[in-house]
Amino acid sequence: MTYKNKKMKNKIINFSSRDLLFAIDYEKKMNLDQLFDLNSKYNFLKKKNNDLLKIKIENEIISDRFLRVENVIDQTKNKFKFISLDFSYSFKKDVFKGRVSIIQKKENIIDIIFQLAGKWNNKIPKKTTLIFPFLRNLNNDKNFLKPGHVFSGKRSIKKSVWNFHEYPPAIITNNSNNVAVGIEFFDQFPWQSNYNLGMHEAILKNDFDHYESEIQLNRDLSDVITMRLYTSSKGRNEIFHLWKENTRNRYDLRKYFRPKNTWIKKNYITHFTFAYGKEIFDYKKTKLNIKKIIKDGKEFGGYDSLIFWHQYPRLGLDNTNQWDLYKYLPEELKTIKKIVKECHKNGIKFFIPFKPWDVRSNESLDYHAKSLEYFVTQTNIDGFFLDTMSSLPDSFLKIQKKFPSFEFASEGTPKEQRQIEQLTSSWDQIGDIRRNYKVEVEANMFRFVFPEHPLNLVSRWSVGSDKDAIIKRAAFNGTGLVIWQDVFGCWLPFSKNQKKVIKQLKNILNKFHDIIFGSNSTPLIDTLSAGLICNLFCNNGNQKIFAIYNFTKKKISGPFFKIEPKNNIKIRQIFGTNSSMQLKKIKKEQAVYGTINADDVVLVHIKY
Amino acid sequence: MKSIQNNKIFIDSSEYNYRVAHLTLEGTCSLDHGPKNVNIKNLYVDKYPVTNQQFLFFIKSTGYKPADPQRFLAHNPNKIKNNYPVVCVSQYDAMHYAKWVGGRLPTDEEWQYIAAGPNYLEWPWGDTFDPLVCNHDHSALTPVNAHKKGASWCGCEDLSGNAWEWTSGVYDDGEHKFALIRGGSFFYAQDHWHVGGGARKNNYHWKLQLLNEGMNRASTLGFRCVYDV
Incomplete structure (x- = not known):
C-alpha cells in the first residue's frame, strides 16, 4: 500500500516485529515515538525528542519546519514487513532528499536504513553532518551496553578486543534482561566514505552524545546508515550468536576443514x-x-x-x-x-x-x-x-x-x-x-x-x-x-x-579441545557478581567450560554465573587457584558459587 | 692502480670521550654506549682496509684454511680487484690475518677514535654527510683508496661506506655472542627492517649476532688492523 502524504490522516506508523514495536510519528518531524519490548512493555526510549535524523549544514541544523514527508509506504501487514518514508528539505536554495526504511525479513532481524541525497544550489558542496537524536537517547539508557562491554555495577566498561572488520553489536535490554536488542553498524570495509560513517567506533566512545557524522551527499539517494537490530527474548547472551550467525553466513570457511590440516x-x-x-x-x-x-x-x-x-x-x-x-x-x-x-x-x-x-x-x-x-x-x-x-x-x-x-x-x-x-x-x-x-x-x-x-x-x-x-x-x-x-x-x-x-x-x-573450540562458545556472558567477566565454551554436547576472570583488586566470593537447572550436574574446576566451586539453587534457577582471587582466571568444567 | 702496502698511520695516545648513539631495530645493544672516558694507547693503524691482494698473500704465505670455510672469500677475489677491501671473512679469519701481520683488530673505542679524532667529528671527513667522498648507496665495492677526500683526521681512508669493518670484541651476555662492526657499506637495503646500510656515522656500530662462520661472513664485511707500539 502506498499513501500520499496529503491523504494521511493519522501520521503515525506502527511497526511490530516478534519482540519489538516501533512507532514513527511524522506529523511535524520524523520522530521515533516509541520503541518498546512487546512482552514486558519496557520502553527503550525514556526521553522525548527522539528525532530519527537531523541534518546540519556547516554550523546550522536544518529546522523541522523545512521538512516535507512526500511518500509513505506501509506494508506492515505483509510477511516481510516493510515501511519507508520519503522526505525532503529545502534549505537556503539547497535541496535534500531522504528516505528512512524499516525492513523485517527474519523474525529476529530488522534493518533500519537511512538514505540521503543532496542537490547543491551552485554545485559546490557544503560540509554536511548528521545527528541521530534517537540513538543518543538509546545510548543513554541504563541498560545500554556498548559493543564488547560488560556492566560493572552501573558502569559499562570495555572488556574485549576485536581487531577485524566485523563489529559486534551494542546491546540494550529490558529491566529483567530477558529481552535484548543488538544494534549493529555493519562496516566491513573501513574506507567507504558514505556508509555507516564510523558509527561502530563512535558508539563505543563516551562522548557519543556529541557525535556528528560527516557525509558527502550525491544527487541520488545512497545508503548512509544501516542499523541492523537483532532481537532476542532469551537475554543478551543470545544476541552474540544471532550476530555471529548472520556474519558468518557470508564466509566460505571450507579451508579450515581440510582433512590434512587438522x-x-x-x-x-x-x-x-x-x-x-x-x-x-x-x-x-x-x-x-x-x-x-x-x-x-x-x-x-x-x-x-x-x-x-x-x-x-x-x-x-x-x-x-x-x-x-x-x-x-x-x-x-x-x-x-x-x-x-x-x-x-x-x-x-x-x-x-x-x-x-x-x-x-x-x-x-x-x-x-x-x-x-x-x-x-x-x-x-x-x-x-x-x-x-x-x-x-x-x-x-x-x-x-x-x-x-x-x-x-x-x-x-x-x-x-x-x-x-x-x-x-x-x-x-x-x-x-x-x-x-x-x-x-x-x-x-x-x-x-x-x-x-x-x-x-x-x-x-x-x-x-x-x-x-x-x-x-x-x-x-x-x-x-x-x-x-x-x-x-x-x-x-x-x-x-x-x-x-x-x-x-x-x-x-x-x-577439552572439542568444548573449548566448540561452535557455540560465547564471549562475555552475564555474570552474577560485579567485577567478574566470563567466557563460555561449548559445542552441542552435554559439557561446558566457563572461564571466569576477576578483574578487580579484591577477592570476590559469591555467585559467578547461572546454569540450566538440570539434575546430576557435575562441576569441576580445571584451571586456576582453588575457588571452592559449588552449585546453589536460587528459587527455580541454579548458579555456580565460589571464591576467586583478585586478577585471577579460573576455568570450570560442567557436565550435565 | 698502484697497489697499496704497508701504509700505517701513527695514532698518539689520548684520553677520548666515547659515546655511541644509534638506533637498534629491536632489542638492545647490550653494551655501555657511554659517554665515558677511554684511553687510547699509542698505536699504528692501517691507512686502508685490508685488501684482497693482502689477504691472498697471507693465505699464500701461511696456507691459512679456516676450519669452517663456508662462504670464505665467496666474493671471488681476483687480480682486477686487488685493491678492493677483502670481504667474506669472519672475525676469526680477520684476527688470524691481523696476528700474522703483527697487529690485531681495533677495539670498538679505538675504531671510533681513529674515525672521529679529538674533535669528535660526525663523519671521518667532517661534520656533514657527503656521499661523494665515500662509497654510499652504490651497487658494488670500490678500491680502498677511491675516496681520498673521505680520509679521517689522521689520514685513514675508506672508514665510512664501502665495506663494514670488524672490531676486536667478542661479547657474551650469557645467552648470546656478538661482535660490533663499524662504518657501514656501499649496500643500502630498502626497508627499515633491514640492517641499516650505506655509509654510517663515526658514532654508529652494529651489533652483529654471531652464529656459525658461514653466517659470520658477508660480502660487505671486511676489516683493518691496528698495531700496538
Missing part, C-alpha cells in the same frame, strides 16, 4: 626459535642443537611447532636474500632437513618465515612461491610464517595443492573476509614496548566468531606480572601461546611456575 588446530604451543642464542645454538660445536630445544620445551608441556628465525636482524647486511641466507647455515639446507626430521620424530611441526619486506625489485611473489616449494621439497618443513603480514598472497596457495598438509600462519590476525577465509591460523599479538603496555585479560571477539581459526597469543616484550597476564588471557580465551623467550637478542624467559601453568593450560586445551 594438525594446525592443535598447534597450541609454538616456539619462536631465534637462531642467534644459546637456546638453540651451541657456540662450542657451532651447530644448532635441536635436541636441547625439544627437551626445554617439555617444561611447557612440549612444543607443538617451532618457527625458525635466522634472517632477521641479519638481512640487509649485504645483498643476500631471505632464501640464500639458508645456504650459510651449518650444512646449508641439510641442517634444516635434519632438525625438521628430529622435530617430526617428536611430533613437532616446523615453520620458516617469509619476509615481505625483503622482496626485491627483481623478485615476484611467484618467485618466492617457487623458492618455498623447492624448500619444502628439500627439507619437509610444515608451514610458512608470514612475518608482519595478516594476509596470504595468492601465489602461495599453490603450495597446498602439492603439499596438502602445508600450513600458513601470519603474525597479524587476518582482518578482512578474504584474508580470514584463506589464512587458517595466526598469532594473536598484543603489546608495545614504547607505550607502557599492560597485558589485559579481556575477550578476543575474533576467537569467538571464528573458533576454527587457531590463535597463538603473544606479547613479545612482556615480563614479570605481564607474562602471568598473557597466560591468564590465553586461558580466559582458550587460545594457544607463542613461547618467545629470545626476542632478537633480549633474553626474556618464562619462570618455572609460568612454565608449569602453561603446561597445565596446554593439557586442558588438548583434553
Whole structure:
C-alpha cells in the first residue's frame, strides 16, 4: 500500500516485529515515538525528542519546519514487513532528499536504513553532518551496553578486543534482561566514505552524545546508515550468536576443514626459535642443537611447532636474500632437513618465515612461491610464517595443492573476509614496548566468531606480572601461546611456575579441545557478581567450560554465573587457584558459587 | 692502480670521550654506549682496509684454511680487484690475518677514535654527510683508496661506506655472542627492517649476532688492523 502524504490522516506508523514495536510519528518531524519490548512493555526510549535524523549544514541544523514527508509506504501487514518514508528539505536554495526504511525479513532481524541525497544550489558542496537524536537517547539508557562491554555495577566498561572488520553489536535490554536488542553498524570495509560513517567506533566512545557524522551527499539517494537490530527474548547472551550467525553466513570457511590440516588446530604451543642464542645454538660445536630445544620445551608441556628465525636482524647486511641466507647455515639446507626430521620424530611441526619486506625489485611473489616449494621439497618443513603480514598472497596457495598438509600462519590476525577465509591460523599479538603496555585479560571477539581459526597469543616484550597476564588471557580465551623467550637478542624467559601453568593450560586445551573450540562458545556472558567477566565454551554436547576472570583488586566470593537447572550436574574446576566451586539453587534457577582471587582466571568444567 | 702496502698511520695516545648513539631495530645493544672516558694507547693503524691482494698473500704465505670455510672469500677475489677491501671473512679469519701481520683488530673505542679524532667529528671527513667522498648507496665495492677526500683526521681512508669493518670484541651476555662492526657499506637495503646500510656515522656500530662462520661472513664485511707500539 502506498499513501500520499496529503491523504494521511493519522501520521503515525506502527511497526511490530516478534519482540519489538516501533512507532514513527511524522506529523511535524520524523520522530521515533516509541520503541518498546512487546512482552514486558519496557520502553527503550525514556526521553522525548527522539528525532530519527537531523541534518546540519556547516554550523546550522536544518529546522523541522523545512521538512516535507512526500511518500509513505506501509506494508506492515505483509510477511516481510516493510515501511519507508520519503522526505525532503529545502534549505537556503539547497535541496535534500531522504528516505528512512524499516525492513523485517527474519523474525529476529530488522534493518533500519537511512538514505540521503543532496542537490547543491551552485554545485559546490557544503560540509554536511548528521545527528541521530534517537540513538543518543538509546545510548543513554541504563541498560545500554556498548559493543564488547560488560556492566560493572552501573558502569559499562570495555572488556574485549576485536581487531577485524566485523563489529559486534551494542546491546540494550529490558529491566529483567530477558529481552535484548543488538544494534549493529555493519562496516566491513573501513574506507567507504558514505556508509555507516564510523558509527561502530563512535558508539563505543563516551562522548557519543556529541557525535556528528560527516557525509558527502550525491544527487541520488545512497545508503548512509544501516542499523541492523537483532532481537532476542532469551537475554543478551543470545544476541552474540544471532550476530555471529548472520556474519558468518557470508564466509566460505571450507579451508579450515581440510582433512590434512587438522594438525594446525592443535598447534597450541609454538616456539619462536631465534637462531642467534644459546637456546638453540651451541657456540662450542657451532651447530644448532635441536635436541636441547625439544627437551626445554617439555617444561611447557612440549612444543607443538617451532618457527625458525635466522634472517632477521641479519638481512640487509649485504645483498643476500631471505632464501640464500639458508645456504650459510651449518650444512646449508641439510641442517634444516635434519632438525625438521628430529622435530617430526617428536611430533613437532616446523615453520620458516617469509619476509615481505625483503622482496626485491627483481623478485615476484611467484618467485618466492617457487623458492618455498623447492624448500619444502628439500627439507619437509610444515608451514610458512608470514612475518608482519595478516594476509596470504595468492601465489602461495599453490603450495597446498602439492603439499596438502602445508600450513600458513601470519603474525597479524587476518582482518578482512578474504584474508580470514584463506589464512587458517595466526598469532594473536598484543603489546608495545614504547607505550607502557599492560597485558589485559579481556575477550578476543575474533576467537569467538571464528573458533576454527587457531590463535597463538603473544606479547613479545612482556615480563614479570605481564607474562602471568598473557597466560591468564590465553586461558580466559582458550587460545594457544607463542613461547618467545629470545626476542632478537633480549633474553626474556618464562619462570618455572609460568612454565608449569602453561603446561597445565596446554593439557586442558588438548583434553577439552572439542568444548573449548566448540561452535557455540560465547564471549562475555552475564555474570552474577560485579567485577567478574566470563567466557563460555561449548559445542552441542552435554559439557561446558566457563572461564571466569576477576578483574578487580579484591577477592570476590559469591555467585559467578547461572546454569540450566538440570539434575546430576557435575562441576569441576580445571584451571586456576582453588575457588571452592559449588552449585546453589536460587528459587527455580541454579548458579555456580565460589571464591576467586583478585586478577585471577579460573576455568570450570560442567557436565550435565 | 698502484697497489697499496704497508701504509700505517701513527695514532698518539689520548684520553677520548666515547659515546655511541644509534638506533637498534629491536632489542638492545647490550653494551655501555657511554659517554665515558677511554684511553687510547699509542698505536699504528692501517691507512686502508685490508685488501684482497693482502689477504691472498697471507693465505699464500701461511696456507691459512679456516676450519669452517663456508662462504670464505665467496666474493671471488681476483687480480682486477686487488685493491678492493677483502670481504667474506669472519672475525676469526680477520684476527688470524691481523696476528700474522703483527697487529690485531681495533677495539670498538679505538675504531671510533681513529674515525672521529679529538674533535669528535660526525663523519671521518667532517661534520656533514657527503656521499661523494665515500662509497654510499652504490651497487658494488670500490678500491680502498677511491675516496681520498673521505680520509679521517689522521689520514685513514675508506672508514665510512664501502665495506663494514670488524672490531676486536667478542661479547657474551650469557645467552648470546656478538661482535660490533663499524662504518657501514656501499649496500643500502630498502626497508627499515633491514640492517641499516650505506655509509654510517663515526658514532654508529652494529651489533652483529654471531652464529656459525658461514653466517659470520658477508660480502660487505671486511676489516683493518691496528698495531700496538
